[in-house]
Amino acid sequence: MEMSKRFYITTAIDYVNGQPHLGHAYEKVLADVIARSRRALGEEVFFLTGLDEHGQKVQQAAQAEGKDPQQYCDELAASWRAFATKLNLTNDDFVRTTEARHKTVVQALLSQLHAAGHFYKAAYTGFYSMKEETFLTEKDRLPDGTFDPSYGEVVELQEENWYFRLKDHRQWLIDYIEANPTFISPNYRRNEVLGFLKNNPLEDLCISRPLARLTWGIPLPFDPNFVTYVWFDALVNYVSIPESRGESATTWPADAHVIGKDILKFHAVYWPIMLKAAGLPLPKQLLVHGWWQKDGAKMSKSTGNVVDPVAVIEEWGVDAFRYYAVRELDIGPDGNWTAAGFQSRYSAELANGLGNLINRSLSMFKRYRNGIVPARHDDLAPDAAKAMRETVSNLREYELQGALQSIWSLVNRANQYVDQTAPFKLAKDPAQAGRLDEVLYNLAETSRVLAVLLLPFLPTTSAKIYAQLGLGSVPAHLDAATWGGLPTGHTIAGPEPLFPRKDPPAQ
Numbered sequence: 005m006e007m008s009k010r011f012y013i014t015t016a017i018d019y020v021n022g023q024p025h026l027g028h029a030y031e032k033v034l035a036d037v038i039a040r041s042r043r044a045l046g047e048e049v050f051f052l053t054g055l056d057e058h059g060q061k062v063q064q065a066a067q068a069e070g071k072d073p074q075q076y077c078d079e080l081a082a083s084w085r086a087f088a089t090k091l092n093l094t095n096d097d098f099v100r101t102t103e104a105r106h107k108t109v110v111q112a113l114l115s116q117l118h119a120a121g122h123f124y125k126a127a128y129t130g131f132y133s134m135k136e137e138t139f140l141t142e143k144d145r146l147p148d149g150t151f152d153p154s155y156g157e158v159v160e161l162q163e164e165n166w167y168f169r170l171k172d173h174r175q176w177l178i179d180y181i182e183a184n185p186t187f188i189s190p191n192y193r194r195n196e197v198l199g200f201l202k203n204n205p206l207e208d209l210c211i212s213r214p215l216a217r218l219t220w221g222i223p224l225p226f227d228p229n230f231v232t233y234v235w236f237d238a239l240v241n242y243v244s245i246p247e248s249r250g251e252s253a254t255t256w257p258a259d260a261h262v263i264g265k266d267i268l269k270f271h272a273v274y275w276p277i278m279l280k281a282a283g284l285p286l287p288k289q290l291l292v293h294g295w296w297q298k299d300g301a302k303m304s305k306s307t308g309n310v311v312d313p314v315a316v317i318e319e320w321g322v323d324a325f326r327y328y329a330v331r332e333l334d335i336g337p338d339g340n341w342t343a344a345g346f347q348s349r350y351s352a353e354l355a356n357g358l359g360n361l362i363n364r365s366l367s368m369f370k371r372y373r374n375g376i377v378p379a380r381h382d383d384l385a386p387d388a389a390k391a392m393r394e395t396v397s398n399l400r401e402y403e404l405q406g407a408l409q410s411i412w413s414l415v416n417r418a419n420q421y422v423d424q425t426a427p428f429k430l431a432k433d434p435a436q437a438g439r440l441d442e443v444l445y446n447l448a449e450t451s452r453v454l455a456v457l458l459l460p461f462l463p464t465t466s467a468k469i470y471a472q473l474g475l476g477s478v479p480a481h482l483d484a485a486t487w488g489g490l491p492t493g494h495t496i497a498g499p500e501p502l503f504p505r506k507d508p509p510a511q
């Protein structure tokens with residue numbers, strides 16, 4: 005039996021050492037829009053997200069709350085899962101790296117690489133910050149030779165660890181990245197990785213932590229005195245989950261890993277080397293997004309400069325959040341979240357743009373024709389076909405911002421059409437009844453086409469538009485956006501506001 009490969013998309017798995025913020029939400033929404041759009045293009049999809057639960061950060065966060073790390077993770081995992089639901093994600097699985105199904109695969113991979121001679125044990129002497137629990141290098145010294153007081157007491161420490169030989173991998177990886185120009189996207193991130201690989205020696209990777217320093221990790225199967233370095237453990241999630249489900253053959257390699265720019269080196273250097281050493285194919289693409297700031301400054305819990313996605317969703321709705329995040333920031337550059345920017349897109353593009361179009365189109369339809377669809381007419385058919393064509397090609401290229409621009413060109417064209425044809429004037433003149441039928445058909449059919457095109461981005465709004473058209477559930481396939489789907493004689497249900505207009509908040 006021939007097994008066909010499905011489209012596999014992943015997100016970074018988040019450290020479970022606090023509550024989710026805008027950065028986490030943004031990445032998950034990007035991946036969800038891609039997953040939904042591939043389904044709408046007719047592909048079978050596997051979409052994985054989840055949590056990175058081991059390592060020092062999590063152990064320390066648990067300790068700070070006086071909790072056992074597993075209990076701490078279990079409690080937080082519940083709220084992160086609820087967060088995925090709140091964002092309306094269509095992930096097919098949710099990985100937690102403390103699950104047995106993941107740990108088994110990590111240990112099997114470690115044993116395999118160890119048996120093949122990829123690891124060695126060595127002693128390392130260096131300066132160690134007791135407070136930050138990390139080794140420091142010469143680069144961390146201040147101009148006067150001391151270490152920053154934030155590191156606390158710094159001592160010289162000798163520690164044995166296990167290392168992964170990376171040196172021999174440098175050249176093939178450079179060749180691979182050069183031969184596969186789309187492997188790392190956008191291109192400036194690819195250049196960054198190539199620059200790093202070409203201009204620096206590739207140091208061996210320390211893949212263990214001694215139990216004396218860290219207990220919260222996966223034990224090394226070949227040396228009980230160590231746990232696995234958290235990044236080696238975490239990266240493996242991308243293969244452990246398909247494997248534990250018995251679905252590797254139809255799933256791996258991933259089509260896209262969606263990640264932030266700060267974790268590029270782990271995904272573009274260490275992960276390909278781990279896979280190559282294990283004899284596994286490399287993922288097809290790394291889609292590297294930028295970082296959000298708020299009001300031009302780094303987001304930080306300690307200064308309170310944060311965007312709480314849950315609060316935004318509660319006030320404005322999940323689709324408004326998804327829309328702004330994807331429309332404002334293309335995959336690549338850094339972005340800046342401001343309340344004013346959010347409100348201005350909400351009011352111009354969602355409330356006055358899309359919302360007003362659907363509302364006035366369906367209201368007139370109800371009022372003038374009792375909601376009954378007249379004969380097909382094609383004034384806006386070329387505009388709808390163009391929007392559909394551009395949306396499909398943008399979605400194929402992961403140009404999500406571009407797809408929204410294509411869709412909004414149809415929204416704007418249709419709003420302009422209302423102003424130009426002035427159906428409220430036509431309605432006053434019985435001689436214009438035929439023309440009014442034509443205009444109303446064009447507006448209702450454009451509303452339907454928009455609902456189909458919007459499904460990957462604004463699933464709730466899309467479903468509402470279909471319901472208001474009296475059409476049941478939104479078709480899963482983008483082909484349904486082809487002009488002429490609204491049947492003559494069908495009765496629409498009628499409009500409900502999609503994006504209520506809001507007064508600006510009191511200062």
Ligand code: MSP
Pocket residue numbers: 015016017018019026027028030031056238239240241262263264265266267294295296297303
């Ligand atoms: N646990 C690792 C990832 C392991 S993947 C095998 C990790 N976790 S994280 O919680 O710190 O970050 C998760 C993702 O959120 C990363 O891709 C990171 O880039 C992204 N973001 C965190 N803050 C962000 C912003 N301010 N803006 C956009 N994304 C950011 O790293």
